[in-house]
Amino acid sequence: MKNIAVLVSGGGTNLQALIDAQNRGEIKNGKISLVVSSNPNAYALERAKNNSIATEVIRRKDYDEFDEYDSAVTELLKSKDVDLVVLAGFMTILGKQFISAFENRIINIHPSLIPSFCGEGYYGLRVHEEALNRGVKVTGATAHFVNEVCDGGPIIIQKAVEIQNGDTPEILQKRVMEQAEWKILPRAVSLFCEDKIIVKDNKTEILD
Incomplete structure (x- = not known):
């Protein structure tokens, strides 16, 4: 069973589509285990909580340098043993470190x-x-x-x-x-x- 992390910034309609598909049994051998938001007020976080999915907030402005932010996101997902990252309206740019760490594992x-x-x-x-x-x-x-x-x-x-x-x-x-x-x-x-x-x-x- 693969661990899926969904990265969001806003309302989370694509996240909801994924949750609904998961609840219908359409995502085989995978489970949404984490939702990460760049925005603490994103409604997507409520969608996750309503479905008992763990959440984290990680904001770009909390880091002085982009590389520090990129590293923080990378290490967060590694620490959660994430197999697949899904970008569902994630409005923050991801850097080389993150993309390299999850090569061909970011959709x-x-x-x-x-x-x-x-x-x-x-x-x-x-x-x-x-x-x-x-x-x-x-x-x-x-x-x-x-x-x-x-x-x-x-x-x-x-x-x-x-x-x-x-x-x-x-x-x-x-x-x-x-x-x-x-x-x-x-x-x-x-x-x-x-x-x-x-x-x-x-x-x-x-x-x-």
């Missing part, structure tokens, strides 16, 4: 079909604003491993979502979450916990 969910509308600065509503501005007919979400390139890690799963007439960034954001993010993130986590993901040359192979 992020991004609200577009990478490599479209991704990279530095592309998060939240901006992703959906850019998709609508470009006039694409299909968008979606991508679950991927994290490396030192922003949104550049190996892709695990993608799911497409159609853009509809009259969409606003807010409407599109909600549809992408409901139809894609909340479905593929738990699936990617389960695949990892079942040892069904092989990473080679920055690409993944999913085993049957």
Whole structure:
């Protein structure tokens, strides 16, 4: 049984999707054992407590240097014997030490079909604003491993979502979450916990 830590900063809707999937028995050979927030007021912490999941708060501003913060997060998760880290709306940058310590063991969910509308600065509503501005007919979400390139890690799963007439960034954001993010993130986590993901040359192979 693999220990999963979920890193959050806000409301925790993707965390809730993971908790719901876990409660339905859809995350095989894995369990959410820890939720870490960069924000002590994040509602995600309440979601964790409501489901008897341990929580920790670790704020960037409590550390003078970024390297100290990066080290603190790394050591915290190591001390909890974490096998998989899931970024679920974690709004603080992670450094080389952390990424190296958990190589191919950090999963992020991004609200577009990478490599479209991704990279530095592309998060939240901006992703959906850019998709609508470009006039694409299909968008979606991508679950991927994290490396030192922003949104550049190996892709695990993608799911497409159609853009509809009259969409606003807010409407599109909600549809992408409901139809894609909340479905593929738990699936990617389960695949990892079942040892069904092989990473080679920055690409993944999913085993049957």
